[in-house]
Structures are given as structure tokens and as C-alpha cells.
Amino acid sequence: MKKICFQGLMVMFAITLLSGCHYTGNKYYYHELDKIDHRHNRDLARKELAQLKGQTDNCADYVKHYYMLLALEMNNELSPERNFKAADEIVDYYEEVGDKKKLIRSYIIAGSIAANCSDGPKAIAYYHKAEELLPTEITPQHIDLYERMVKLLLRQNMPDVANRYANYILHYAENQGDTLNMIQAMRYISQSFKVQRVPRGMLSNLNDAYVLATKAGLINEQDELRLDMATYYCESGQYSAAKGLALPLKDKHMQGGRHKVDALLASVYYHTGRIDSALYFGQRVMEEGNSVSKRDVHEILAHIAIQQGKAAEAEDHFTRYKDLNDELNFIANNEAIAQADAFYNNQKQAEENVQLKADNNFKLSIIIIGIAVVVIIVVLFATYIQRHRRRQELMEMRIQHLQQLKKNYAKTDVEEIKRAEQTIESTEIWQRLTTLPDSEHPTDEDWINLSEAIDEVYDGFTGRLMHLCHPSTHELHVSLLLKAGFEPVRIATLTLRSKAAISTVRSRLYEKTFGKKASAKDWDEVIRTL
Numbered sequence: 001m002k003k004i005c006f007q008g009l010m011v012m013f014a015i016t017l018l019s020g021c022h023y024t025g026n027k028y029y030y031h032e033l034d035k036i037d038h039r040h041n042r043d044l045a046r047k048e049l050a051q052l053k054g055q056t057d058n059c060a061d062y063v064k065h066y067y068m069l070l071a072l073e074m075n076n077e078l079s080p081e082r083n084f085k086a087a088d089e090i091v092d093y094y095e096e097v098g099d100k101k102k103l104i105r106s107y108i109i110a111g112s113i114a115a116n117c118s119d120g121p122k123a124i125a126y127y128h129k130a131e132e133l134l135p136t137e138i139t140p141q142h143i144d145l146y147e148r149m150v151k152l153l154l155r156q157n158m159p160d161v162a163n164r165y166a167n168y169i170l171h172y173a174e175n176q177g178d179t180l181n182m183i184q185a186m187r188y189i190s191q192s193f194k195v196q197r198v199p200r201g202m203l204s205n206l207n208d209a210y211v212l213a214t215k216a217g218l219i220n221e222q223d224e225l226r227l228d229m230a231t232y233y234c235e236s237g238q239y240s241a242a243k244g245l246a247l248p249l250k251d252k253h254m255q256g257g258r259h260k261v262d263a264l265l266a267s268v269y270y271h272t273g274r275i276d277s278a279l280y281f282g283q284r285v286m287e288e289g290n291s292v293s294k295r296d297v298h299e300i301l302a303h304i305a306i307q308q309g310k311a312a313e314a315e316d317h318f319t320r321y322k323d324l325n326d327e328l329n330f331i332a333n334n335e336a337i338a339q340a341d342a343f344y345n346n347q348k349q350a351e352e353n354v355q356l357k358a359d360n361n362f363k364l365s366i367i368i369i370g371i372a373v374v375v376i377i378v379v380l381f382a383t384y385i386q387r388h389r390r391r392q393e394l395m396e397m398r399i400q401h402l403q404q405l406k407k408n409y410a411k412t413d414v415e416e417i418k419r420a421e422q423t424i425e426s427t428e429i430w431q432r433l434t435t436l437p438d439s440e441h442p443t444d445e446d447w448i449n450l451s452e453a454i455d456e457v458y459d460g461f462t463g464r465l466m467h468l469c470h471p472s473t474h475e476l477h478v479s480l481l482l483k484a485g486f487e488p489v490r491i492a493t494l495t496l497r498s499k500a501a502i503s504t505v506r507s508r509l510y511e512k513t514f515g516k517k518a519s520a521k522d523w524d525e526v527i528r529t530l
Contacts, residue, residue, distance in 0.1 A: 026060045087113045120156045163192035179216045183209045239268045259289035270300045295324035311404045427453045469513040482527045
């Protein structure tokens with residue numbers, strides 16, 4: 001009996017000891033996290049936080065979620081899609097537990113992650129929740145939040161709201177005598193005016209910011225502001241002013257990359273007739289530029305190549321320009337949809353507040369839906385106009401390309417042309433298609449053999465045709481037969497179409513490629529010179 005009692009006491013002592021250790025462990029890790037949280041050296045804080053990875057897994061919820069909060073706060077730009085769910089979990093936890101200071105931080109972190117995941121409406125909603133919990137008097141935490149909101153609102157095409165928050169930052173920076181933040185706030189305000197197409201307001205803020213940067217001796221900020229102003233002047237066709245501002249920056253390391261300056265100078269020199277200089281800066285962009293800079297420079301280089309009669313080089317630049325432009329347009333279209341959603345949601349929230357006060361639910365719902373429809377229509381119309389303009393540019397470049405092809409064809413030796421035609425006619429596939437009975441039609445293998453034979457004689461004809469107009473399978477077959485020298489009547493028989501249908505295909509191909517109506521023979525001329 002005594003032995004049993006002794007064993008029971010030992011078990012109770014062990015449980016008490018383990019509980020005490022666990023409690024001590026929670027306090028210890030929470031204390032360590034709090035020290036990391038207050039470190040000004042963020043690189044050191046990240047390293048110390050990484051050393052605790054996995055060690056808080058068995059701690060109490062308040063320790064585990066504090067660790068998650070810090071990890072997300074320090075790494076919210078890394079793999080934001082992977083952190084999306086964790087951010088929601090952090091918000092849910094602190095909303096339930098009620099630690100308001102950490103709840104504000106969790107809203108800001110979740111908003112940043114949502115913004116990095118291109119979910120603008122969700123990010124704005126989180127930011128507004130954080131703003132509601134902040135004290136009335138503006139603090140540095142307000143400024144951090146407002147900067148995030150301004151950047152997001154500008155991306156969401158909401159310049160009026162962005163301008164308001166940027167002015168909050170400016171007034172706070174003026175009261176604190178913080179020149180650097182004053183300059184940054186003025187840049188935000190100028191960007192909002194740029195989106196609203198108010199050049200006077202944009203330039204006024206940039207000039208004021210430049211004066212401040214000059215007085216304070218902030219060289220990097222001066223350079224960034226010069227680039228902002230040079231970009232505006234270049235876009236508005238004031239190339240002399242743009243060149244004067246941008247040229248001193250050509251060998252400096254800019255915050256957003258030197259390629260921005262190079263792309264701008266390439267455009268300036270091209271439009272002012274300095275082709276050699278345009279080519280020089282264009283090459284620098286090709287070496288270190290991003291997708292936007294390379295796209296703009298490929299378009300310039302394509303025009304220069306056309307002027308110099310370098311058809312193949314122009315085609316290569318245009319193809320690369322088109323690929324990059326399609327990729328960027330895809331991203332822009334997605335952002336436009338997100339902007340429409342964000343605008344709709346913000347309008348809806350504002351209207352719903354009025355709706356509660358005025359007790360007129362049905363009327364305000366109609367207004368909100370109407371605004372949303374108008375916004376979507378405007379976005380779609382703007383997208384259509386942009387695509388139409390790009391298509392017109394594409395058609396013009398193709399027409400110039402065709403004119404160059406005709407010039408090159410006119411210089412081709414007649415005997416060389418005849419030899420090429422004789423070579424095609426001597427091939428086995430040409431002989432087969434010539435003698436094929438009307439009751440039969442070419443197989444898939446026949447079309448492949450014909451394409452290969454033509455490509456061998458005419459040096460990659462099929463590839464050039466595909467780059468020029470992206471024909472359908474039937475259009476490709478008709479074009480191959482034309483290149484092989486078959487008459488429309490025979491083409492109609494081989495493709496199981498009428499002669500009239502073949503004429504329609506040829507004229508449609510010309511209109512599809514060059515954007516204007518023409519006869520079937522005009523397409524035959526294109527095929528002959530290609």
C-alpha cells in the first residue's frame with residue numbers, strides 16, 4: 001500500500017514538473033519572439049526567427065500564432081500565394097482572441113499578401129479594417145498603412161482616393177520635418193494626377209519634390225525625379241526636354257533599373273532621327289531590360305530595320321514585340337478586371353452606408369449596379385480601342401514588310417525563279433498531286449511532304465507564312481498549293497472545294513493579314529514574293 005502511494009506521488013510530481021516546464025517554455029519562446037519583434041536590424045531578426053522554426057510547434061496557440069505573425073510580416077513578399085491561407089488564419093485567430101495591436105498588424109499583413117496575389121478588393125478590405133482600429137491621432141503606423149494603400153489604389157486605377165491618402169502622408173511628413181517622406185508623398189500625388197491626365201498637377205508636384213531633394217542633397221531621389229519628368233516629356237512628344245533630363249542618368253544605377261533610362265533614350269533618339277544612338281541604347285536594353293522595356297525597344301528596332309531594308313531582322317523584332325505585348329496585355333486585362341471589381345466593391349460599400357441612413361435599399365442597389373456596369377463597359381471599350389490601335393500598327397508593319405518583299409522579289413534573277421519552279425515540279429509529291437484522280441484527295445502525309453518540299457526549295461516558306469498571318473489548316477493547304485504553282489481549278493479539286501470558294505479563301509487571307517479588302521490575285525502576289 002505504501003509502495004502504491006509513493007508511486008502515485010511520483011507520477012503527480014512528474015506531471016507538475018512537466019506542466020511547469022511547458023509553461024516556462026511558452027513564456028521563454030514568447031519572450032524570444034518579442035525580442036525579435038523589437039529589433040531594428042531586420043536581417044538579424046529574420047535569421048533569429050529562422051532559428052526558431054519548428055520549435056514553437058508544440059507551444060500554446062498564442063506563441064504559435066505570434067511566430068506565424070512575425071514570419072508572414074518579414075516574408076510577405078515571398079511566395080504570397082502559399083501564405084494566403086496562413087494570413088487568413090492569423091486574422092481569424094486575432095479577431096477571436098482580441099489582441100487589437102496584433103490584429104491591426106495581421107490586417108496589414110493579410111492586405112499586403114492579398115495585394116501581392118493580385119486580389120485588390122480583398123487587400124483594400126483588410127486595409128480599411130486596419131484603418132478603423134488605428135487611433136485618431138496619426139502615427140508612423142498610419143503612414144506605413146497609407147503608403148501600402150496608395151500603391152494599391154494607384155494599381156487599381158483609383159487615383160482620387162490614392163491622392164487623398166498621399167496627402168495624409170505629405171502633411172504628416174511636413175509636421176515631422178521628414179524630407180524623404182515628403183518627396184515620396186509628392187511622387188505619389190504626381191502619379192495620381194498622371195492617372196487622371198492632369199499634367200499640370202503632376203509636373204508641379206515633381207518640380208516641388210525635385211527642389212526639396214536638391215536642397216537636402218538627396219542625389220538618388222533627384223535622379224528618380226528627373227526620370228519621372230523625362231518619361232512624361234517623352235510620352236507627350238517633348239523629346240528635347242526628355243533628352244536633357246535623361247541623358248545625365250545614362251550611366252547611373254537607378255532604383256528601378258538603368259534599362260528604363262536606356263529605353264527612354266532609345267525612343268527619344270529614334271523620334272529625333274538619331275538612329276545610331278537609338279540602336280546603341282536599344283542594345284543596352286536588350287542586355288539588361290525587363291519585359292516592358294524590351295517590348296518598347298523591339299518595336300523601335302523593327303521600324304529602324306524596315307527603314308534600313310532589313311526585312312528578316314524587322315520580322316524577328318516584330319515577332320518578339322508581339323509576343324511580349326500579348327503577354328503584357330494579358331496581365332493588363334486581368335488587372336483591368338480586378339480594377340473594375342475593386343471600384344465596384346468600394347462604391348458598393350459607400351452606397352450601402354448611405355442606403356442605411358436613407359432607408360432606400362432598392363434605389364441605391366440600382367445605382368451601384370449601374371455604376372459597375374458603366375465601369376466594366378468603359379474598361380472593355382478602352383481595351384478594345386487599345387487592341388484596335390495595336391492591330392492597325394500591326395497591319396501597317398505587315399504592309400511595309402510586303403513592300404520590301406516585293407522589292408526583293410523584283411531583284412531576283414528570272415532564271416533562279418524558273419529553276420526553283422522546275423525543282424518543285426520534279427519532286428515526287430508534286431507529280432503525285434498533279435496526277436491524283438478527282439475521286440481521291442491528298443492524305444495528311446501528302447500535305448506534310450508538300451510543305452517539306454516547298455520549305456527546302458524556298459528556304460522555310462511555311463515558317464514565314466505562319467509568322468505573317470497564322471492561317472488555318474485549309475488556308476495553309478491553299479497557300480502551299482499556290483506556292484507549288486497549281487492553278488485555282490486544280491486547287492479546288494485537291495481541297496474538295498469549288499473554284500469560287502478558293503477565290504474567297506485567297507481574298508480573305510489578304511484581308512485577314514493586311515486589314516483591307518483585295519482580290520484573290522493580290523494574295524497570289526504575296527505568296528509569290530514570300
